[in-house]
Amino acid sequence: MHNKITTEMSICQAENGFSLDELVKKLADSFENKAFAEILKMNLQLTQEVLMHRIFNNSSSQQCCPDGHLTLNGSFDRRIRTSLGEFKMAFWRVRCSKCGKSFAPLAKFIGLEHYQTKTHELEKLVVEAASGTNYRRAVKDLERDGKLPVSFHTAHGWVMRSDCDEIKISPQTVGSAPIQIMPDGTGFKGSGIDGQARKGDLKVVIGISQQGNIFPLASKAGATWKDITDEWDRNQIKFKDGSILICDGELGLAESFADYATEQQRCHWHIKRDLYHMMYQDGGRYKDSKPIQDALAGVLAIELPQDDFQKVSEQEKSDIEERMEKAELAIDKLIGYFDGCGYSTAATYIRRAKYGMFGYIRRWLKWGLISPRASSMVERVMRELGRRLKKTAYGWSDKGATKIARIILKRFTNAKAWEDYWQEKMNCVGNVVINIGNYKCFSQNLGQ
Numbered sequence: 001m002h003n004k005i006t007t008e009m010s011i012c013q014a015e016n017g018f019s020l021d022e023l024v025k026k027l028a029d030s031f032e033n034k035a036f037a038e039i040l041k042m043n044l045q046l047t048q049e050v051l052m053h054r055i056f057n058n059s060s061s062q063q064c065c066p067d068g069h070l071t072l073n074g075s076f077d078r079r080i081r082t083s084l085g086e087f088k089m090a091f092w093r094v095r096c097s098k099c100g101k102s103f104a105p106l107a108k109f110i111g112l113e114h115y116q117t118k119t120h121e122l123e124k125l126v127v128e129a130a131s132g133t134n135y136r137r138a139v140k141d142l143e144r145d146g147k148l149p150v151s152f153h154t155a156h157g158w159v160m161r162s163d164c165d166e167i168k169i170s171p172q173t174v175g176s177a178p179i180q181i182m183p184d185g186t187g188f189k190g191s192g193i194d195g196q197a198r199k200g201d202l203k204v205v206i207g208i209s210q211q212g213n214i215f216p217l218a219s220k221a222g223a224t225w226k227d228i229t230d231e232w233d234r235n236q237i238k239f240k241d242g243s244i245l246i247c248d249g250e251l252g253l254a255e256s257f258a259d260y261a262t263e264q265q266r267c268h269w270h271i272k273r274d275l276y277h278m279m280y281q282d283g284g285r286y287k288d289s290k291p292i293q294d295a296l297a298g299v300l301a302i303e304l305p306q307d308d309f310q311k312v313s314e315q316e317k318s319d320i321e322e323r324m325e326k327a328e329l330a331i332d333k334l335i336g337y338f339d340g341c342g343y344s345t346a347a348t349y350i351r352r353a354k355y356g357m358f359g360y361i362r363r364w365l366k367w368g369l370i371s372p373r374a375s376s377m378v379e380r381v382m383r384e385l386g387r388r389l390k391k392t393a394y395g396w397s398d399k400g401a402t403k404i405a406r407i408i409l410k411r412f413t414n415a416k417a418w419e420d421y422w423q424e425k426m427n428c429v430g431n432v433v434i435n436i437g438n439y440k441c442f443s444q445n446l447g448q
C-alpha cells in the first residue's frame with residue numbers, strides 16, 4: 001500500500017527580518033508538538049480509507065466468512081499516545097452478515113490490541129526511564145527530550161500494568177545443561193503506613209548456565225523462599241540433574257531449594273565470615289576466632305583443575321576426593337573442639353554447613369562440571385539491583401518493588417533478551433518504507 005501525504009505549513013515571518021535560530025527552533029517545536037502526530041494520524045486515516053475501499057469492492061484480504069459480506073457498523077474513537085505525540089481518531093467497524101462478528105479493519109491491520117491506548121515503543125521508553133533513574137525525574141526527562149509528556153501517575157500505572165517484567169523460565173533461557181542456582185535477598189525502602197518508612201525485603205534467584213550466561217529465575221518482594229519454589233512447583237519448573245544451589249547459610253534457604261538442585265554449595269566466604277559472629281555469640285573474641293577462621297579457609301580451599309574433566313587423570317581425581325575426605329575429618333575435629341570449649345553456637349553452625357562445604361567437589365567428581373565456591377556472582381547482581389532500586393527513589397509497595405526489580409534484573413542480567421522481547425512486541429520487520437524527497441527511510445531493526 002502506498003500513501004502519499006501532502007501537508008500544508010504556513011510560516012509567518014516579520015518583514016524586517018528574523019533570526020535563523022528562531023526559525024530553527026520554531027520549526028522544531030511545531031514538528032515535535034504537532035506535525036509528527038498529525039502526519040501519523042493522516043497516514044492512518046488514509047490507510048483506513050484504502051482498507052474500507054477494498055472491503056466494499058470485494059478486493060480485501062480481510063474477509064470473515066466465505067459466503068458472508070461485510071457492512072459498515074459504526075465506529076469508535078480512540079486516543080493513542082506515542083512518543084511522537086498523541087492523536088485521536090475514529091476507527092470504523094465492519095460486521096459480517098453471516099456470523100455477525102464485527103471488527104475494525106484498521107485496528108486489525110496495524111495490530112492494535114483491544115484496549116490499547118499507547119504504542120509499545122512509548123511503553124518501552126517509559127518503563128526504561130522509570131527503572132533506570134528517579135521515577136519523577138524520568139517523566140520530566142521524557143518531556144524535556146520532546147517525547148510525549150505523561151504524568152507521573154500515568155507512567156506509574158503503565159509500569160504496574162506492563163507485563164514486560166514476567167520472568168519466563170524456558171529451555172531457551174536455561175539451556176539443556178545443568179545450571180547454577182543462586183538465591184539472595186536485599187532490603188529496600190518500602191512505602192510506609194502513615195508516613196512511616198517500611199523496610200521491605202526482596203528475594204532474588206539468578207541462574208547461571210554452563211556457558212556463564214546469567215538470567216533471572218525469580219524475584220519477589222515480601223515473600224518467603226518457599227513461596228518462590230511453590231510457584232516453580234505450580235509451573236512445573238525443573239532443572240537438569242547436576243544443577244547446584246550456591247547460597248549463604250540463611251536458615252531454611254537450602255531446604256527450600258532441595259528439590260531443584262542435585263547439589264548444594266555453601267558460600268565459603270560466608271562460612272568464614274559467619275564463624276566470627278557465631279564464636280562471638282559464644283564469648284569468643286577476634287584473637288580466638290581469627291586463627292580458626294584462617295585454618296578453616298585453608299581446609300576449604302581445594303582447587304579443582306580447570307582443564308577439561310575428561311583430560312584429568314584418574315589418579316588426580318582420587319587425590320582430590322581423598323583431600324575432600326580429609327578436610328571433612330578436619331571439620332569434624334573442629335566441631336568437637338567447639339563442643340568441648342563451650343562454643344555451642346559455632347558448633348551448630350559448622351555442623352549445619354558441613355554438608356554444603358564440598359558440593360562443588362562432589363559435583364565435579366560426578367558430573368565433571370566446575371562451579372564456584374562462593375556466591376559472589378549473585379551478590380554482585382544484588383548490589384547493582386540495590387543501587388538501582390535506591391536510585392528510583394520511591395517508597396515501593398511489595399507489588400511495585402517486585403515489578404521494578406524484575407525489570408531492572410532482566411535489563412541488567414540479559415540485555416539482549418530484553419531487547420528481543422520488545423522487538424517481538426513492536427514487530428519492526430521492514431514493512432514500512434518512507435520517502436521524503438530523495439531521502440528514503442526504511443524501518444530498521446531497532447535491536448541492532
Ligand SMILES: [Zn+2]
Nearest residue numbers: 064065096099
Ligand atoms: Zn463471519
